[in-house]
Amino acid sequence: xxxxxxxxxxxxxxxxxxxxxxxxxxxxxxxxxxxxxxxxxxxxxxxxxxxxxxxxxxxxxxxxxxxxxxxxxxxxxxxxxxxxxxxxxxxxxxxxxxxxxxxxxxxxxxxxxxxxxxxxxxxxxxxxxxxxxxxxxxxxxxxxxxxxxxxxxxxxxxxxxxxxxxxxxxxxxxxxxxxxxxxxxxxxxxxxxxxxxxxxxxxxxxxxxxxxxxxxxxxxxxxxxxxxxxxxxxxxxxxxxxxxxxxxxxxxxxxxxxxxxxxxxxxxxxxxxxxxxxxxxxxxxxxxxxxxxxxxxxxxxxxxxxxxxxxxxxxxxxxxxxxxxxxxxxxxxxxxxxxxxxxxxxxxxxxxxxxxxxxxxxxxxxxxxxxxxxxxxxxxxxxxxxxxxxxxxxxxxxxxxxxxxxxxxxxxxxxxxxxxxxxxxxxxxxxxxxxxxxxxxxxxxxxxxxxxxxxxxxxxxxxxxxxxxxxxxxxxxxxxxxxxxxxxxxxxxxxxxxxxxxxxxxxxxxxxxxxxxxxxxxxxxxxxxxxxxxxxxxxxxxxxxxxxxxxxxxxxxxxxxxxxxxxxxxxxxxxxxxxxxxxxxxxxxxxxxxxxxxxxxxxxxxxxxxxxxxxxxxxxxxxxxxxxxx
Amino acid sequence: xxxxxxxxxxxxxxxxxxxxxxxxxxxxxxxxxxxxxxxxxxxxxxxxxxxxxxxxxxxxxxxxxxxxxxxxxxxxxxxxxxxxxxxxxxxxxxxxxxxxxxxxxxxxxxxxxxxxxxxxxxxxxxxxxxxxxxxxxxxxxxxxxxxxxxxxxxx
Numbered sequence: 207x208x209x210x211x212x213x214x215x216x217x218x219x220x221x222x223x224x225x226x227x228x229x230x231x232x233x234x235x236x237x238x239x240x241x242x243x244x245x246x247x248x249x250x251x252x253x254x255x256x257x258x259x260x261x262x263x264x265x266x267x268x269x270x271x272x273x274x275x276x277x278x279x280x281x282x283x284x285x286x287x288x289x290x291x292x293x294x295x296x297x298x299x300x301x302x303x304x305x306x307x308x309x310x311x312x313x314x315x316x317x318x319x320x321x322x323x324x325x326x327x328x329x330x331x332x333x334x335x336x337x338x339x340x341x342x343x344x345x346x347x348x349x350x351x352x353x354x355x356x357x358x359x360x361x362x363x364x365x366x367x368x369x370x371x372x373x374x375x376x377x378x379x380x381x382x383x384x385x386x387x388x389x390x391x392x393x394x395x396x397x398x399x400x401x402x403x404x405x406x407x408x409x410x411x412x413x414x415x416x417x418x419x420x421x422x423x424x425x426x427x428x429x430x431x432x433x434x435x436x437x438x439x440x441x442x443x444x445x446x447x448x449x450x451x452x453x454x455x456x457x458x459x460x461x462x463x464x465x466x467x468x469x470x471x472x473x474x475x476x477x478x479x480x481x482x483x484x485x486x487x488x489x490x491x492x493x494x495x496x497x498x499x500x501x502x503x504x505x506x507x508x509x510x511x512x513x514x515x516x517x518x519x520x521x522x523x524x525x526x527x528x529x530x531x532x533x534x535x536x537x538x539x540x541x542x543x544x545x546x547x548x549x550x551x552x553x554x555x556x557x558x559x560x561x562x563x564x565x566x567x568x569x570x571x572x573x574x575x576x577x578x579x580x581x582x583x584x585x586x587x588x589x590x591x592x593x594x595x596x597x598x599x600x601x602x603x604x605x606x607x608x609x610x611x612x613x614x615x616x617x618x619x620x621x622x623x624x625x626x627x628x629x630x631x632x633x634x635x636x637x638x639x640x641x642x643x644x645x646x647x648x649x650x651x652x653x654x655x656x657x658x659x660x661x662x663x664x665x666x667x668x669x670x671x672x673x674x675x676x677x678x679x680x681x682x683x684x685x686x687x688x689x690x691x692x693x694x695x696x697x698x699x700x701x702x703x704x705x706x707x708x709x710x711x712x713x714x715x716x717x718x719x720x721x722x723x724x725x726x727x728x729x730x731x732x733x734x735x736x737x738x739x740x741x742x743x744x745x746x747x748x749x750x751x752x753x754x755x756x757x758x759x760x761x762x763x764x765x766x767x768x769x770x771x772x773x774x775x776x777x778x779x780x781x782x783x784x785x786x787x788x789x790x791x792x793x794x795x796x797x798x799x800x801x802x803x804x805x806x807x808x809x810x811x812x813x814x815x816x817x818x819x820x821x822x823x824x825x826x827x828x829x830x831x832x833x834x835x836x
Numbered sequence: 837x838x839x840x841x842x843x844x845x846x847x848x849x850x851x852x853x854x855x856x857x858x859x860x861x862x863x864x865x866x867x868x869x870x871x872x873x874x875x876x877x878x879x880x881x882x883x884x885x886x887x888x889x890x891x892x893x894x895x896x897x898x899x900x901x902x903x904x905x906x907x908x909x910x911x912x913x914x915x916x917x918x919x920x921x922x923x924x925x926x927x928x929x930x931x932x933x934x935x936x937x938x939x940x941x942x943x944x945x946x947x948x949x950x951x952x953x954x955x956x957x958x959x960x961x962x963x964x965x966x967x968x969x970x971x972x973x974x975x976x977x978x979x980x981x982x983x984x985x986x987x988x989x990x991x
Contacts, residue, residue: 428955429976432928433911434983435935438866438898439990446865450937454944457936461948464955822975823962830963 268292272695280448280653280698286715287655288691294666295687297405301398301673302680308394309677310367312385316378327376357616358523359609368612368678370604371746388748388758392737395674399733402670402726410719431456459552466551481549488544495540496566499533500573507577511599526610527617530570534664538563538657560656564721567664568728571614571671575732578607579740594741594753602746604675607736611672612679618665619686626693630701653702658694659718662687663725670729674737851885862989867934871914898989907987908977912970922967928953 264270269292277285315321355361359369366372378385435453440446473481506529513522521528541562545555582603585591590598600606636645669683738756742749749755763774776782854873863869873884876894886894896902897910916923917930929949936942944952960968960976968976977983 428952429959430980430982432932432935432952432956433915433973433977434980434986436867437986438862438988439986440865441861443865446867447937450867450935450942454936454942457932457944457952458948461944461951464951819979826962826971 268295269691276695276698283655284653284698286718287658288695290659290715290718291662291687291691291694293409294662295684295691297402298666298669298680298684298687300401301669302678302684304398304401305394305673305677305680308390309373309387312378312380312387312390313367313373313375315380316375316385321380327374354520357520357613359612364605364609368676369608370675370677371602373677373748374746374750375748376751386762388752389762391748392755392758395733395737398673399670399726399730403723406719406723406726410716410723414716427460431460463551463553485548488548491544492541492562495537496569499537499566499570503529503533503570503573504577507574508581511578511581524613524617526574527614530574530614531617531621533570534567537566541566556656560660560717560721563656563660564663564724567660568667568725571664571667572728572732574610574614575607575671578610579736582606583740593744595743597743597745600743602743604743604747608672608675608679611668612676612682614668615665615672615679615682615686618661618668619690622661622690623693626697626701630697634701650701650703653698659721662690663718663722666722667725667729670726671732674733851879851887852891854884854886857886857891867938868914871917875910875913895989898987900988900990904978904984905974907983908974909970911977911983911987912973922969923973924967925953928956928968 269288273285273288273292276288351361355363363369364371373387373391375387378387431453437449440449503526507526510522510525513519538559541559545559548555550558582595582600584596585594590596595603630651634650637650665683665686669679672679736755738754741753742755744750749758752758752761763771766774854870854877857863857873858869863872866872870884872894873886876890876897877884877886878890879885879887897906912923915927915931917927918924923931932949932952933943936944943949957966957968960972962972962975
């Protein structure tokens with residue numbers, strides 16, 4: 207039996223050695239010049255200052271203690287959802303600060319004449335398009351119109367700075383400075399989109415690096431999981447239970463993947479044909495479900511917009527939101543049933559279902575916007591065509607679109623609160639106090655991370671699209687996510703049971719950010735079309751005197767000095783764009799080649815490892831043979 | 837905290853019963869707690885009680901400064917449930933059941949267990965005798981990236 211005392215002797219020798227080494231190093235330092243000594247000591251003190259500053263900043267982090275306690279009780283998968291929620295709160299707050307300081311604040315300052323400011327309002331060119339009478343505070347107002355207006359964004363809310371229609375200023379004069387509000391409005395929109403893009407990419411790059419590092423090494427993965435699987439540092443019984451469950455799940459999924467690979471390799475030609483035709487058929491069903499959703503959303507929007515003049519019925523107002531929420535609820539259930547018939551490996555099953563759900567949720571918003579625009583641009587008379595949009599029904603169409611986005615956001619929030627109050631808590635009460643078999647078999651709901659993440663990404667996409675039409679929308683989104691954090695936390699602690707399938711945190715973080723990026727890209731498309739293509743309304747908003755919202759940029763450039771104009775036109779011309787594009791392609795090819803070379807080196811090293819283990823086996827066999835002969 | 841007040845003077849010679857050792861927070865949640873007590877206890881009665889020296893031995897093996905050979909040697913003894921010097925199928929089965937939890941529904945079913953043990957033996961059994969001896973075990977552990985960080989207890 208090996209006694210640790212032998213080893214402690216060698217430890218002692220090692221320690222003495224290091225002690226002598228340190229002595230020599232310190233003697234070395236004395237011979238360094240004073241300048242180097244000062245450099246070294248100042249570097250050390252700067253490092254100390256930085257570390258202390260980082261520690262202080264970490265105390266300012268929002269919800270640090272809450273997320274830490276959730277991680278301790280429920281594992282890192284659920285904690286990643288709450289970190290993601292916190293990220294969205296911060297993102298929305300920053301977007302709100304941007305829009306407020308560059309768009310809303312100058313408007314308010316100049317409208318109320320603070321700091322000796324005033325504003326220009328250039329009269330419009332096409333008089334018949336400019337009649338805009340919001341049904342605001344005119345005549346006798348019933349008491350119940352206030353909550354109704356609050357919920358649907360009409361009435362008194364329509365003329366506040368919440369919606370596009372308030373910003374009817376062409377230029378604001380703050381003391382002697384001329385502030386070009388239309389240009390600021392457009393540039394701030396681009397700025398918040400670019401900021402969101404950069405922030406998400408920065409966060410996903412960190413997750414991507416971690417993903418690569420933790421990639422499964424195919425060598426001896428089973429031995430590693432079994433012999434080194436248990437973390438001996440775990441002291442908490444709950445954490446131990448979670449670890450047992452995650453180990454069991456990991457082993458089971460690995461074994462199942464292996465069985466499935468074997469099954470796929472064993473498939474005959476006939477089996478393959480059958481499976482592929484079944485998959486094609488099921489994909490056609492998926493497409494049919496999707497078209498059904500889109501068509502119902504289109505009809506609901508057309509119906510709701512057709513009755514927009516009859517503002518009294520709140521249900522009609524909220525019809526598109528209701529239909530979208532129903533579609534977002536039913537479609538994933540159908541997809542999860544269909545995917546089981548398609549016979550994929552479990553990991554691929556999860557990914558494909560998620561991709562389909564993401565597509566449904568984001569495409570629903572797109573269809574809503576498309577149907578809104580088809581209503582707005584529908585023109586029958588000549589006068590209407592001259593305006594470019596249906597000026598009778600939609601004198602200020604951007605505000606209407608803003609109202610729809612506002613209604614979607616509010617309804618989403620109401621649904622989250624209602625589901626928690628009226629579904630989760632009664633279910634928990636039922637399970638706790640009623641001990642009959644079917645209720646106990648149903649049990650508590652699991653905390654489905656992907657469903658919850660898709661929910662908040664859906665809300666965030668609405669916010670991105672809607673901020674152009676309703677500059678104060680990010681503030682509402684910030685407050686909404688702030689409250690949702692606490693609702694979800696309470697719901698998780700009291701009414702949910704932890705999932706039977708724990709997800710690894712690093713891969714899920716990366717996945718959330720990728721889906722968020724898809725949402726952002728999908729938000730670019732409607733905004734781009736609306737800014738560049740659809741004529742802006744002539745009755746309200748900062749772009750009344752331009753054909754489209756984008757037209758303010760060429761107009762401003764024409765006001766620049768000639769030299770700068772020439773440079774800008776040069777950048778936008780083909781003579782610059784084509785070589786620039788080619789250079790970017792070359793850089794991209796270089797990086798792809800570099801990545802390919804690195805991959806080849808990794809493969810070679812892997813093969814070397816295999817050969818080394820084979821050599822070891824060979825030598826051990828030789829040794830045992832030699833021992834047998836002696 | 838394990839030793840009552842009156843026995844503190846002859847702490848070196850007293851043996852603490854297994855039931856009190858298992859109340860330590862580091863061992864309380866550990867599925868291998870009984871094996872750890874059995875391996876490190878030098879008691880002749882077979883009651884797995886530990887003296888101060890045994891306790892020190894255990895902590896030094898699980899500490900950060902113990903080498904990989906020492907840790908893998910003791911890990912082998914802990915995983916060898918029937919104390920016969922090799923890890924055979926029964927030992928591996930016990931080991932996997934400890935990992936996945938003690939209740940009935942958390943165990944793998946027999947087909948999965950068979951498949952898992954086959955895979956483990958394929959990866960680690962060099963001389964193909966159906967069992968893992970100490971040198972094969974140490975060979976596999978030396979290639980395992982997680983062993984050093986998971987096989988440690990810090991008080």
